[in-house]
Amino acid sequence: MDLYDPMMHVSSWIRQVGNLGLDLLWRFIHIVVSLWYIVFGIFEAIESYAISLGFDERYNSIDIKKLRCLAVAVDIADARDVANVIELLQWLTTIGVKQVGLYDSQGLLKKSKDLVLATVPGSFLLEENGKNDFSPDEKRIAIEFISSSDNKEAVMKAANILLQRYLKSSPPENDKGENFFTESHLSEALRVVGDNGHVPDLLLVYGPIRSHLGFPAWRLRYTEIVHMGSLKYMRYGSLLKAIHKFTGVRQNYGT
């Protein structure tokens, strides 16, 4: 019993020292990883500036024809700063992108539609039928404004339209609707509810997390998704790099 208390004190002291050691080790690892990310970030920034200044010849001529439709998903925190969005659109116009779908989940950019169209030179609202009446050489850009109401809500409304049509057609008892519910029918119903249905080849996501932020699911089947970080720290070089990388992608489409 006499030995018990000192023994407990010693083991308690050992445990404390052990905890301290582990704590310091964890903090050391944390510092190393943070330093790594800082160095990586600096390298990316330097590379981006080099690309912007035209030092890397690979990015001076991009086959932009491969990018028929680009989509940009912006986090709601970033979407509030429309100036950055406008600058991004101006960069895209410079690069030669002809069609952009601009998305944020809350529809903040939809509300700023008039400001965006008035400020971005050569911009106009994408028509429903997708026909853009301008020559490829013109520095013009068609913009579509999308929000989360164009995602699941739109699919719901389209599903309702199909349901109503199916029921009105008075189908025979054994009919399971195989000929009525096809992908093309749903696509057509989506157009009725206002979803233009332009399928983007590339989706750039600006925000703190790597998800597509609720971009219309029906359109995302084979879309390349690239996370670009926060819009506040966007760089022209990074944008050019992402688009250039996309032009080199080869899809098998599952085959």
Added chain:
Amino acid sequence: MLYLLCFLLSLLSLLLLPCLRPCFHAKKSLKDEKEIDERTYVVGEEEPPTGLRRDLMPRHVAVIMDGNRRWAKQAGLLTSQGHEAGAKRLIELLELCFKLGINTVSAFAFSTENWGRHKIEVNCLMSLMQHYLESKTQYFQREETRVSVIGNLTKIPESLLHKIHKIEKATKCYKKKHLILAIDYSGRFDIMHACKSIVKKSEQGLIREEDVDEKLFERELLTKCTEFPSPDLLIRTSGEQRISNFFLWQLAYTELFFSPVLWPDFDKKKLLEALVSYQRRERRFGCRL
């Protein structure tokens, strides 16, 4: 100059701030010292995933197992051997996920578009799936893991369909751990299937047109077999950065992790990397915080 100054200041703060925090813990009672911090994995317990927190583990992880053919080509092996290696890797990943507390795992085993591959490869894949479902039934029962197969199962061979029904029946009683295999699956087909299901129920008078909303729609998707149909984390290997018609509806706010590694090489270390990346993110599910 300003940029350099910011860099130096941030470096200094990284070095100093953690050290300012008291490193000595308050003296605990004997009872407290014996308790393990439930939030953090104890170092030394089954090869510690450094920095992972149990309470931030994703509930549902989905994987697109891409790169088997390329892996086989690089290794000088047959495509079938690549798929075999991929299947083994899936089982390993499954074991690891369950050990880490991730109770639902979905795997994109065969997409509708894969029917366009060479017939020999398709037959090989069907045989491989059949073999694994048959040979692993006891394993899943022993591990108390429920196995569900989702997809358009009308085109798959009868023998494979039989194995699927057998394993689903044998494991349907297990509630905690769940493996969802997507075979002949297409995200668009899933959405269409939900539409048809709603029509059927509407015809039977079970639902009215005005009841059709997002929640009801989600309950009609093929992922209705699980309590957590929307994955928290999607991992796609081989460097491709797209979701390729997988879980289109379900992935709205899923963290996407694109790994450059080919699937048979996606080992424990890579999985932990994905989980650390996931735990570092701040997901808002489209809402303002």
